[in-house]
Amino acid sequence: MSDTSILAAEVPAVGRPRSLAGDAWHDLRRSKVFWVALVLIVVILLMAAWPSLFTSADPRECVLSRQHKPAGGSAIFGYDFQGCDVYAKTVYGARYSIIVGVFATLIAGLIGAAFGLSAGFFGGWIDAVLSRFVDVMLGIPLLLGAIVLAKRLSSDPASNGVFAVTVTLGLLGWTTAARVMRSSVIAAKNQDYVAAARMLGAGNSRLLFRHILPNSMASFIVVLTILLGINIASEATLSFLGIGLKGDAISWGIAISEATGYVRVAAGPLIWPSLFLAATVLAFIMLGDAVRDAFDPKLR
Amino acid sequence: MFRYIVRRLLQMVLTFFGATFIVYALMFAVQDDPIQALVGERPITESQRAALTERYHLDDNFFAQYWYYMKGLLTGDFGTSMTNRKVSSMLADAWPVTMRLALLAIVIAATIAILAGVVSGIRRGSIFDNATLVITLIVLAMPIVVLAPLAQLVFGIKLGWFPATAGKNATLWQLLLPAGVLASLVVATELRVTRASVAENLRADYVRTARAKGLTGARVIGVHVLRNSLIPVITLIGVDLGALMSGAIVTEKVFNIPGVGFNLFRGIRTEDGPLVVGFVSVLVIVFLVVNLVVDLLYAALDPRIRYE
Amino acid sequence: MTPVTDIKAQMDVLPGLDPRAPLLHVDDLRVEFRTRDGVAKAVNGATFYLNAGETLAILGESGCGKSVTAQAVMGILDSPPGHVTGGRVLYRGVDLLKLGEKDRRKVRANRIAMIFQDALSALNPVYTVGFQLAELFRKHRGMSRASSKLRSIELLDQVRIPAAKDRINDYPHQFSGGMRQRVMIAMALALDPEVLIADEPTTALDVTVQAQIMGLLAELQHQRNMGLILITHDMGVVADVADRISVMYAGKIVEEAPVYDIYARPAHPYTKALLESIPRLDHKGRQLNVIRGLPPSLTDIPSGCSFHPRCGYAREICRGDQPPPSYQIAPHRIASCHFIREVLGV
Ligand SMILES: Nc1ncnc2c1ncn2[C@@H]1O[C@H](COP(=O)(O)OP(=O)(O)O)[C@@H](O)[C@H]1O
Ligand code: SF4
Ligand SMILES: [Mg+2]
Numbered sequence: 001m002s003d004t005s006i007l008a009a010e011v012p013a014v015g016r017p018r019s020l021a022g023d024a025w026h027d028l029r030r031s032k033v034f035w036v037a038l039v040l041i042v043v044i045l046l047m048a049a050w051p052s053l054f055t056s057a058d059p060r061e062c063v064l065s066r067q068h069k070p071a072g073g074s075a076i077f078g079y080d081f082q083g084c085d086v087y088a089k090t091v092y093g094a095r096y097s098i099i100v101g102v103f104a105t106l107i108a109g110l111i112g113a114a115f116g117l118s119a120g121f122f123g124g125w126i127d128a129v130l131s132r133f134v135d136v137m138l139g140i141p142l143l144l145g146a147i148v149l150a151k152r153l154s155s156d157p158a159s160n161g162v163f164a165v166t167v168t169l170g171l172l173g174w175t176t177a178a179r180v181m182r183s184s185v186i187a188a189k190n191q192d193y194v195a196a197a198r199m200l201g202a203g204n205s206r207l208l209f210r211h212i213l214p215n216s217m218a219s220f221i222v223v224l225t226i227l228l229g230i231n232i233a234s235e236a237t238l239s240f241l242g243i244g245l246k247g248d249a250i251s252w253g254i255a256i257s258e259a260t261g262y263v264r265v266a267a268g269p270l271i272w273p274s275l276f277l278a279a280t281v282l283a284f285i286m287l288g289d290a291v292r293d294a295f296d297p298k299l300r
Numbered sequence: 301m302f303r304y305i306v307r308r309l310l311q312m313v314l315t316f317f318g319a320t321f322i323v324y325a326l327m328f329a330v331q332d333d334p335i336q337a338l339v340g341e342r343p344i345t346e347s348q349r350a351a352l353t354e355r356y357h358l359d360d361n362f363f364a365q366y367w368y369y370m371k372g373l374l375t376g377d378f379g380t381s382m383t384n385r386k387v388s389s390m391l392a393d394a395w396p397v398t399m400r401l402a403l404l405a406i407v408i409a410a411t412i413a414i415l416a417g418v419v420s421g422i423r424r425g426s427i428f429d430n431a432t433l434v435i436t437l438i439v440l441a442m443p444i445v446v447l448a449p450l451a452q453l454v455f456g457i458k459l460g461w462f463p464a465t466a467g468k469n470a471t472l473w474q475l476l477l478p479a480g481v482l483a484s485l486v487v488a489t490e491l492r493v494t495r496a497s498v499a500e501n502l503r504a505d506y507v508r509t510a511r512a513k514g515l516t517g518a519r520v521i522g523v524h525v526l527r528n529s530l531i532p533v534i535t536l537i538g539v540d541l542g543a544l545m546s547g548a549i550v551t552e553k554v555f556n557i558p559g560v561g562f563n564l565f566r567g568i569r570t571e572d573g574p575l576v577v578g579f580v581s582v583l584v585i586v587f588l589v590v591n592l593v594v595d596l597l598y599a600a601l602d603p604r605i606r607y608e
Numbered sequence: 609m610t611p612v613t614d615i616k617a618q619m620d621v622l623p624g625l626d627p628r629a630p631l632l633h634v635d636d637l638r639v640e641f642r643t644r645d646g647v648a649k650a651v652n653g654a655t656f657y658l659n660a661g662e663t664l665a666i667l668g669e670s671g672c673g674k675s676v677t678a679q680a681v682m683g684i685l686d687s688p689p690g691h692v693t694g695g696r697v698l699y700r701g702v703d704l705l706k707l708g709e710k711d712r713r714k715v716r717a718n719r720i721a722m723i724f725q726d727a728l729s730a731l732n733p734v735y736t737v738g739f740q741l742a743e744l745f746r747k748h749r750g751m752s753r754a755s756s757k758l759r760s761i762e763l764l765d766q767v768r769i770p771a772a773k774d775r776i777n778d779y780p781h782q783f784s785g786g787m788r789q790r791v792m793i794a795m796a797l798a799l800d801p802e803v804l805i806a807d808e809p810t811t812a813l814d815v816t817v818q819a820q821i822m823g824l825l826a827e828l829q830h831q832r833n834m835g836l837i838l839i840t841h842d843m844g845v846v847a848d849v850a851d852r853i854s855v856m857y858a859g860k861i862v863e864e865a866p867v868y869d870i871y872a873r874p875a876h877p878y879t880k881a882l883l884e885s886i887p888r889l890d891h892k893g894r895q896l897n898v899i900r901g902l903p904p905s906l907t908d909i910p911s912g913c914s915f916h917p918r919c920g921y922a923r924e925i926c927r928g929d930q931p932p933p934s935y936q937i938a939p940h941r942i943a944s945c946h947f948i949r950e951v952l953g954v
Contacts, residue, residue, distance in 0.1 A: 135311065136318030139588050143546030144580050147568060148326045151576070171453075235441035240445040240550060242569050253445055260449045260554060267453055274446040282441035289437060406781040503686070505729040513744055513795070514716035527734050603779040604733055 024130045024218075024294040034290035040283035047091055049096040057088035059250055074138025075292050076107075079260065080269035090272045093252040096245055097280060098168050101232040108177055108231075109224050115174065116181025116220075119192045121189065121208060143237065150243045160249040165238055170232045180223045184216035191215075230285030236277050252277040301606045304599050312592045319584055320373065324366050325579055330369070355379065355574075373585065378578035387578030390563055398552070398559030399470065401475050402544050405482035406537065413487050414533065416493025421529070423523065432495075436488035444485060444547045448554040451481045465556040478555040485547045486540040493536055497529040504528070530534055531601050538594030545583050616948055622702055629701030631835045632658040632681075632720070632803050637695035639673070639680050639859075641906075642688065648906040650676040652859035652914075653695070658803065658835040665838045665846035665867070667882070668856035669903050674839045677856075678805045680723050683712050716785075717744060720907070721796035727788035731780035737764075737791050738776035744798045763822040765795040767824060786817035790824070797828060804829065805837045810845060816838060843882055847871065852940070855879045858904050858914040863943040875943035875952050877921045913946065921947045 025248050062084035064160050080086050101278055119130040153164035188194060194211050202211070237254025238244030246254070252273040259270035335344065335352050353359060357368045372378065406585035455477055466474035483484040501507065502525060510524045524546030548561035556562075560579065565574035599605040639651035649675045658664050666674050679685045681697050683704065697704040704715060719751040724730040732740060738760055745756035758778065764772035767790040780788055787810060796804055810818035826849050829836045830891060840846055846853060846867070853870045855863040855878060863876035874880040881899045901918035904910055910917055923946070931946045945951065 132311075132314060133318075136315050136322065138313040139319035139591075140322060140584055141542030141545050141587055143549065144542075144587075145323070145326070146562075146578055146581055147576065151568070151573075152326050160384055178439055230439060232446075233441075236443055236445050237546070237550060237606050241565060256445050256449060260452075262447065264457060267458075270449055270453060274450055278442055278446045283440060285441045286437060462651060494917075504822055505724060505726060506732040508679070508684055508686075509724060509730045509792075509795075510732070513684050514713045514718060515743070516713065518745065522736045524732050524735075528732070602734065604781050 002091065006043045027294040028290060031294065033286050034294075037283045037286035037290060040279060044094055044252060045098065047094040049095075051091045051095065054091045055088045057085045059084060059088040059092040060248070061085070061278050075168055078266065078268045080255070080262075080266070082258075086255075086272055089250055089255060090252070090276050092246055092250045093255060093273060093276065094280070095230050096162060096249055096251050097235060097277070100169065100235040100245075101228050101284075103166045104169035104231045104235075105228045106175065107167065108174035108227060109220075111170070112174035112177025112223075113220070113231050114180055116177035117185055117208065117213075119178070120182040120185030121204075121212065123149070129259065130178075131182075134175050134178055135182050139150050140172070142234065146234065146238055147241070147243060148240055160247040161239075161243075161245045162249060165235055165244045167235055168238075171241075173227060173231060173234075175225065177220065177223050180219050181216060184219050185212055188212045188215040203262075218295050219292070222295070223286035225291065229281040229288070232277070232282045232284070245273070301599060304605055305596065308592060308595050316585070316588055317370075319588065320370060320581060321366060322561060323577075323584060324369050325362075327573075347473060348577050352574075356573060369581075374582055379574045381575040382570070382572040383575075383579070387575060387582075389578070390575070391560065391582060394558065394560045394563050397470060397475075397557055398548060398561065400470075401479055401482065401548065401552070401557065401559060402541075404472070404479035404538070405486075405544060406465070406540075408479055409483035409487040409540075410533075410537070412483070413494055414492035417448060417491040417528070417533075418498050418521070418526065420495040421498025421502065422567055426497075429495075432491065436491050439484050440488040441487070442484065444508075444550045447484060448478070448481050448547075448551045451477060452554055463554075467556065468558050475557075478551050478557060481551050482544055482547050485543045490536055490540070491535055494529060497526055497532050498525060501525045501528045530596065534601065535594055535598050538591040541590050544586055545587065611775070622707075622714065624702045630657055630698070631660050631700065632837075633696075633698040634677070634681060635696045635698065637677060637680060638693045638814045639676050639685065639690060640693055641684065646907040649909060650690075650859055650906055651680065651910070654856065654859060654861050656854045656861055656864065657899060658837060660802065660828070660835050661833040662852070663829065663836040663838055663850045664849035665840060665842065666854045666856055667840060667853055667860075669840050669899075670858050671906075673859035673906075674841075674856055675807050678722060678807050678839060680839070681805065682716060682720060683718075684722075687792045703835060714736060714748075717796070717801065718748060718799045719801050720803040721799070721801040722805040722807065723789070723796045723809050726812050726928075727767075727785070727792045728780060728812075730792060731788065734781060736777050736779055737783070741776075741791075741795055741798060747881075748799055759798075760794075760827065763798055763883050764791070766828075767791070767794045769794075785813050786821060789813065789817075789821050793821075793824065793828070797832070800832065803837070807839045808841070809838075810904065811842070816846070825849070825870035855882070858909055858912055859906070860914070860944065862915070862945070865937075865941040865943075869941060873952055875937050875948050876942065876945050877919045877947075877951055878915050879943075881920075882920075891932070913944075919949055920944075923947070 057244040063081045078086055080089070115130055115134065119127040149172065150161075150164050150168040153167055189212060194207065197207060197211050235244055236251065236253030236256065239246070239251045242257070244253055245251040255273040256277070257269060259266075259273070263270050318390075335349055335358070357365045374389055378391065380386055381390065416432055420426075420432045423429050434578060452464055455461050461475035463474045464477075466478060507520060510520045515524075545561070549558065549565050550561070551557070552559045552561035555564040560583070564576065564579045564583075566572075567579060634654060634656050637651055638649075638835070641648040652673075652675050654673070656664065656666070666677070668674055676685070676690070679690075680692050681704070685692070687837055692705060699715065699719065704712060707715070731737065738757060739844045741760035741763060742753065742756040745751040745759050746753065749756075751759065761772045761776055764776065769775055769790050775783070780791070783791060789812075793809075804825075809825065810821050813821060822845065822905055825836065825838075828834075838846060838850060850867045852864065852866050855870075855876060856862045857878050862876070863870070863879045865875070870879060880897075885899060887912065887945055891904055899918060904914055904917070910927075913919070913922070913926040913931050916922040919926065919939050925946055929946070933942045937948060937952070
């Protein structure tokens with residue numbers, strides 16, 4: 001019987017599971033969507049930081065005599081109704097889009113994280129109150145709330161509206177982030193290792209920052225990436241309506257709004273900022289989508 | 301069911317007061333000069349100023365102001381615009397065309413989303429499914445300010461397939477292009493939810509039972525899977541309405557449709573505070589009511605909630 | 609209730625049907641699942657037969673391929689990823705695997721029906737049980753709404769659901785676990801099938817309810833002279849009801865015998881180990897004999913006899929050579945092991 005015991009000791013091999021993050025990165029690297037999004041985002045960020053890399057023309061140098069003149073020289077997209085270089089204006093438009101998008105998303109992320117963490121971590125009546133407040137916020141469609149708030153914040157006619165739009169979008173856009181953070185904190189809290197850490201006497205803040213937060217980050221970052229795209233789109237919409245950026249701020253939304261009045265004469269001033277705006281929003285949403293798919297391959 | 305309805309109603313009342321309070325507070329609270337905020341940069345006479353002060357009870361404390369505002373909303377008095385028209389009568393003029401536009405958009409979106417979503421959900425990983433995923437991603441990322449003018453330019457002006465603008469008495473045909481633009485705002489999410497929900501339900505045990513019963517594939521999908529899969533899609537329509545309202549402001553402006561959105565756009569542009577407050581309040585209320593109705597519909601569709 | 613005419617009425621519909629052929633004969637059935645993580649060989653040459661009026665229990669640890677076998681017989685595998693890669697499923701001489709989808713559909717519920725472990729998830733949550741029962745009569749028999757409703761009430765009566773007339777309009781979640789399983793049984797028996805496959809019908813239920821459901825199944829089977837395949841991982845459940853037992857391991861039948869013989873003298877080391885793992889009153893207080901090791905991974909089934917890593921009788925030969933699939937020990941007794949004599953102790 002001695003050889004049987006040797007045989008019995010052979011436990012069937014169980015494949016060593018890769019870590020979730022490792023798995024996700026492995027999937028991401030092979031995702032075309034991810035790479036396309038990344039390249040687009042790098043180009044847009046460069047454009048926002050150093051527009052002079054892309055054009056030597058001055059977007060504010062507008063000469064009425066060049067009104068709606070077709071493409072020529074460095075003005076590869078032609079001129080708009082004020083005689084501004086459409087290409088230069090479009091390139092310079094990236095800056096405020098990114099600034100508003102990034103800072104509004106940061107504000108929303110901070111509020112959302114604070115709400116979601118407290119609601120998920122403490123539970124009980126704190127959760128109940130905070131969740132009801134989120135319900136109330138969800139009762140106000142984003143753009144309707146933004147119309148009122150942006151108008152309220154930009155009462156100074158001399159401002160270019162950047163501050164007002166950023167704060168508006170930040171204050172109104174955090175609900176999804178809060179909900180996602182709350183549910184992933186609840187999920188993380190119920191995991192065995194967190195319970196174990198708690199039993200070993202880890203304090204609240206240690207539990208939160210060492211154990212729960214890192215595990216809740218993935219889905220939170222995905223939501224923020226997508227929110228960044230949405231915020232950029234919302235900024236353009238508010239600017240289009242005349243309650244976003246204004247004055248001498250260069251914005252894709254304003255450019256589109258101005259161009260709609262002249263589409264029958266010249267389509268270029270409408271098409272180019274539209275394409276840049278759509279590509280920017282698409283890039284961030286694609287990035288979020290790709291990362292989410294990598295972390296959550298359930299539905300493939 | 302009864303408990304569910306009561307809970308939803310209570311929640312709705314809370315949301316209603318909370319949301320209107322926030323909107324009102326944003327508009328008037330801690331404003332240095334609320335009157336100037338209402339009228340924007342236009343010059344204003346002393347008598348106008350007095351009228352607005354009385355109208356909005358600006359001499360009273362904030363909660364009293366809110367109380368009067370709510371009383372107005374609940375009794376159908378939404379105020380008077382700077383052009384001296386009753387907001388309620390402007391709304392009455394503007395509703396019909398916006399309703400038709402929104403309904404048409406909802407029908408277009410739901411039809412495409414359900415048909416394509418079901419096929420995608422059944423054939424996961426197929427060429428159709430992958431193409432649909434890419435297209436929904438692009439549509440999802442298209443801001444309305446890009447879609448509406450570009451659609452008008454391409455399909456209305458350059459190709460001439462559809463009328464480029466619609467007027468006050470727009471026909472269904474004239475509304476088709478703007479409705480399509482609006483539909484694209486919500487179609488992508490609806491389609492993705494349909495797909496995910498069909499894919500999930502296909503794996504449910506009851507599908508195996510239905511097949512074991514010797515039913516045809518069409519019946520298994522069309523009767524057993526579909527009914528379950530559509531429940532989450534229908535609840536989306538309530539949330540989608542918020543996107544449709546926002547979208548209607550831009551779309552109606554671009555296609556020159558004198559509906560609610562168009563009026564609101566003009567109100568914003570002419571800095572007509574009373575008009576904007578009135579319209580936004582009514583839209584928020586409509587949004588809340590529709591969401592309540594959708595929640596009740598949800599309960600009616602899902603017997604597990606109905607007989608809770 | 610005239611099952612005979614039903615069968616006659618459909619006889620000519622199914623090509624090659626021979627009423628004198630054995631009721632059900634599954635021969636060397638093979639099923640695999642092709643997934644991202646590799647190919648899982650869930651069924652690896654399962655062979656068994658079933659006669660009219662007989663109860664065959666298929667017994668094995670969970671994950672050994674019992675449900676997949678049943679689904680392959682019914683033709684309701686999730687495909688993809690599941691594929692039948694070999695073997696035959698002979699019903700009255702007709703190889704079901706060779707039938708077109710339309711003929712195959714006529715076999716389901718009409719001739720071979722199935723009930724599932726978890727009746728709550730196996731019933732559609734958004735339709736009344738009446739709808740789900742009547743659907744069978746309307747789609748297979750072309751009956752009207754009214755008469756199919758009457759038949760459904762009759763059926764619920766037969767499975768002894770109290771106040772069937774009222775409960776027909778209830779939804780699955782409004783029933784208790786036992787009542788729900790009765791609904792499942794009613795549904796399976798609606799079209800008077802000749803074969804009923806019950807996949808762990810009582811696993812999800814309380815012990816007292818388990819006994820009632822098993823009693824009901826046995827009674828209905830007796831009344832109708834059906835062949836019953838009872839799938840379970842619990843040896844305790846089958847002792848009273850089964851005529852024969854097929855023991856399954858890693859997608860193969862490793863032993864098959866009349867129920868008495870299995871309990872008295874198991875011929876396969878796996879069967880023996882299973883028996884020793886049943887808690888027994890007279891051994892109270894003694895340590896339970898649990899089978900050591902884990903069930904094999906189906907993507908990487910051990911060479912030779914797939915039980916060898918866990919087998920107390922294994923020798924070198926078991927690693928390399930598969931035992932013959934059906935070693936005849938006695939009439940109606942087969943086992944698949946190199947060392948049957950040692951196990952039987954002869
Ligand atoms: N839908 C499926 N997809 C992939 N693999 C499956 C599927 N169904 C079953 N399997 C595989 O078949 C094996 C046997 O499953 P099953 O027949 O359900 O076991 P049991 O004997 O407990 O009923 C499982 O371990 C699993 O690996
Ligand atoms: S063949 Fe060998 S390993 Fe397999 S059951 Fe028999 S003795 Fe055990
Ligand atoms: Mg099973």
